[in-house]
Amino acid sequence: MADIARSTGVSPMTVSRAFKQDASVSQETREAVLRAAEELGYVFDSTAANLRSQRTDFVAVTIPSINNANFADTVRSLSDGLAERGLQILLGYTNYDTKEEERLIEQLLRRKPEAIVVTGGKHTPRARKLLSNAGIPVIETWDLPEEPIGHVVGFSNALAVREMVNHFVSSGYRKIAFIGGDADRDTRGTDRRAGFIAAIKDHGLDAERLIAAGPPPISMREGANAMGRLLEQFPDTEAVICVSDLSAFGALTECQRRGLAVPGQIAIGGFGDYEIGAICVPSLTTINAFAAEIGTKAAKLIIDVLDGRLANGLVRVTIRPDLILRETSR
Structure with a gap:
């Protein structure tokens, strides 16, 4: 700051005020100080000011x-x-x-x-x-x-998933599954899983189709692996709700790999409204959490x-x- 003061012919206090946009410093002086700072490679140190x-x-x-x-x-x-x-x-x-x-x-x-x-x-x-x-x-x-x-x-993560369950049920799906993560770590994923179970039971349906995809964050690959396990364990599943769009995209690719038509043979829903969900084919039904x-x-x-x-x-x-x-x- 002293170097800038010498370069511009003003006091160090004026330099300080110029950096803080103090009204007592003229625009001409402020511009001269800033030009000198740029030439000298000076960066204002806010630590002392913050201490005060x-x-x-x-x-x-x-x-x-x-x-x-x-x-x-x-x-x-x-x-x-x-x-x-x-x-x-x-x-x-x-x-x-x-x-x-x-x-x-x-x-x-x-x-x-x-x-x-x-x-x-x-x-x-x-x-x-x-x-x-x-x-x-x-x-x-x-x-x-x-x-x-x-x-x-x-x-409410639980209520958000409940809305998707309600949509799937109203669309005629009855054998609905959930792909989620490690309940001990992803608390929001746990709430989505709980919302799924509560909504399924409210409709009088079976809530046993629950597949853990692994510890969060769940990748597309883990979503695909979880979908494979779901299809092997519950081959008659009609729809699946995934904890995120990434896991849902993985689930979608696994269905395509196995020749299953989506949504003709199985429907898929995600969560998060990721960009990939909007541009994949077919595009993902999802929840936008804003x-x-x-x-x-x-x-x-x-x-x-x-x-x-x-x-x-x-x-x-x-x-x-x-x-x-x-x-x-x-």
Whole structure:
């Protein structure tokens, strides 16, 4: 900063104010400072300023998967929304492991974020305690927890799958299966499985056609392998609902490999409205959970809290997933 001051003939304080867009600095001086900074390769060090202001200007975020298009959409829209306020994201990857989430939450909170966004509403007891005592806005996403820690932006995974079950039953399918993941790790997948079982039983149908595809995140290959096991164990299955579009696409390819017509001989439904589900042949019936909208609403909620527009009470923003009917079901 002293080098820039000497180069432009102003004081170091003026340089500092120019970087912070202080109104006391003229536009001509600001442009001269910025040109000098560019020539010298200078990057403004916000650490000292943050120490004085007691602000870090970042929001901590935990997601279970970094190669999941849905979570990527949520983080992207969250980042875009926070950028309007000058806030950045510090991202933690849990790999669907609640103990890892607990460790990450502790590490992230040590850095004093302005707020923290977590994926899901189920956490270890210690993670809940850390979040409850954090003293910053906490937003749980992609779920509607019965006992929220803070604010919530999410939806009921169980009810979303129930809607697809209802559609399949109304379309005449009776022998319906579910392909899901490891119930001990993917809590949202567990909720989808539970929603499937409850809906099937409500229709008076058999809910035994349950195939585990392996630990999350479930790949297309694991979806194909699970479909193979389903067809061998329950060859008369008429329809299958998969925990995600990726596993559903794998299931679809396995049916094509075996010469089974979809939906002529078996119908398939996914979850997540991934791009691959819209362009594959036949295209996948799925559920759009509005991943980007979750991020956008979470960002607005954080900004409203930080700006003092939500001084009291917890906010619960409910997203309404949409059943998208395509070619893999009639």
